[in-house]
Amino acid sequence: MSAESTVVTIEHFQYLAQRTLQDDALLCDLKTASDDAGIPGISISPEQASFMQVLLKLIRATEVVEVGTLGGYSAISMARALPADGRVRTLEICDKHADFAAEWIAKSDVSGKVEVHRGPAQDVLPRFETGSADAVFIDADKQNYAVYLSQCLRILRPAGLVMVDNAFAFGELFHDNPADPEVPAVRAFNEIIAVHPELHSVIVPIGDGCWVGVKEENGLHR
Numbered sequence: 001m002s003a004e005s006t007v008v009t010i011e012h013f014q015y016l017a018q019r020t021l022q023d024d025a026l027l028c029d030l031k032t033a034s035d036d037a038g039i040p041g042i043s044i045s046p047e048q049a050s051f052m053q054v055l056l057k058l059i060r061a062t063e064v065v066e067v068g069t070l071g072g073y074s075a076i077s078m079a080r081a082l083p084a085d086g087r088v089r090t091l092e093i094c095d096k097h098a099d100f101a102a103e104w105i106a107k108s109d110v111s112g113k114v115e116v117h118r119g120p121a122q123d124v125l126p127r128f129e130t131g132s133a134d135a136v137f138i139d140a141d142k143q144n145y146a147v148y149l150s151q152c153l154r155i156l157r158p159a160g161l162v163m164v165d166n167a168f169a170f171g172e173l174f175h176d177n178p179a180d181p182e183v184p185a186v187r188a189f190n191e192i193i194a195v196h197p198e199l200h201s202v203i204v205p206i207g208d209g210c211w212v213g214v215k216e217e218n219g220l221h222r
């Protein structure tokens with residue numbers, strides 16, 4: 001690490017959070033209802049949602065594919081960054097999560113912009129048309145991240161945007177004996193994406209670490 005880097009502490013996170021758009025009433029109510037329904041509180045942070053919205057606006061994305069819907073928090077957030085004819089196709093294996101998300105998407109301001117696709121993402125992604133997405137967000141079971149990445153790169157248009165959650169492995173990236181069984185899968189995936197020949201990517205230290213990459217088909221221009 002070079003002298004240009006500041007070690008980001010909890011103070012910096014609080015500082016940036018206090019200067020970033022926070023959840024509106026709908027997203028607050030969604031989180032409360034999600035807790036009440038016993039759905040895990042593992043959606044992305046409001047700061048990460050804003051960051052992803054900025055990226056989607058910058059590339060003028062209309063078509064987004066998300067792997068891992070949970071309660072619909074990130075899908076609704078991303079849909080809000082799209083134009084009126086934009087669409088988020090979000091994939092979810094768990095019917096309880098998909099039912100909850102569908103209910104909250106229907107009540108939201110972006111009900112016409114989000115489609116929930118049920119089933120294992122490894123079965124659903126192969127049905128999506130090649131080159132049909134401007135951006136993808138991968139945030140489901142970590143052991144299948146490499147499978148999702150290769151399918152998503154097929155679905156993504158040239159110069160499309162890749163975002164992947166949990167690069168910091170739930171804060172356990174450097175733990176010798178991590179409590180979460182998915183930590184080794186995150187570490188293995190990080191090594192794959194870091195040197196992927198079709199991607200120029202960087203980990204952004206927001207939330208639990210968010211990989212951001214651009215699809216480069218004709219060789220890397222790093």
Ligand code: SAH
Nearest residue numbers: 043044068070073074092093120121140141
């Ligand atoms: N992106 C969401 C959080 C997703 S949590 C947000 O920020 O709001 C991860 C989700 O992936 C869970 O709902 C889990 O049920 C789902 N999931 C796990 N394995 C999956 C699979 N094989 N295919 C599709 N979804 C899966």
Ligand code: DHB
Nearest residue numbers: 042043139165166170208
């Ligand atoms: C977990 C999964 C996530 O995608 C996340 O952002 C946080 C936690 C989990 O499975 O515990």
Ligand code: MG
Nearest residue numbers: 042139165166
């Ligand atoms: Mg996540």
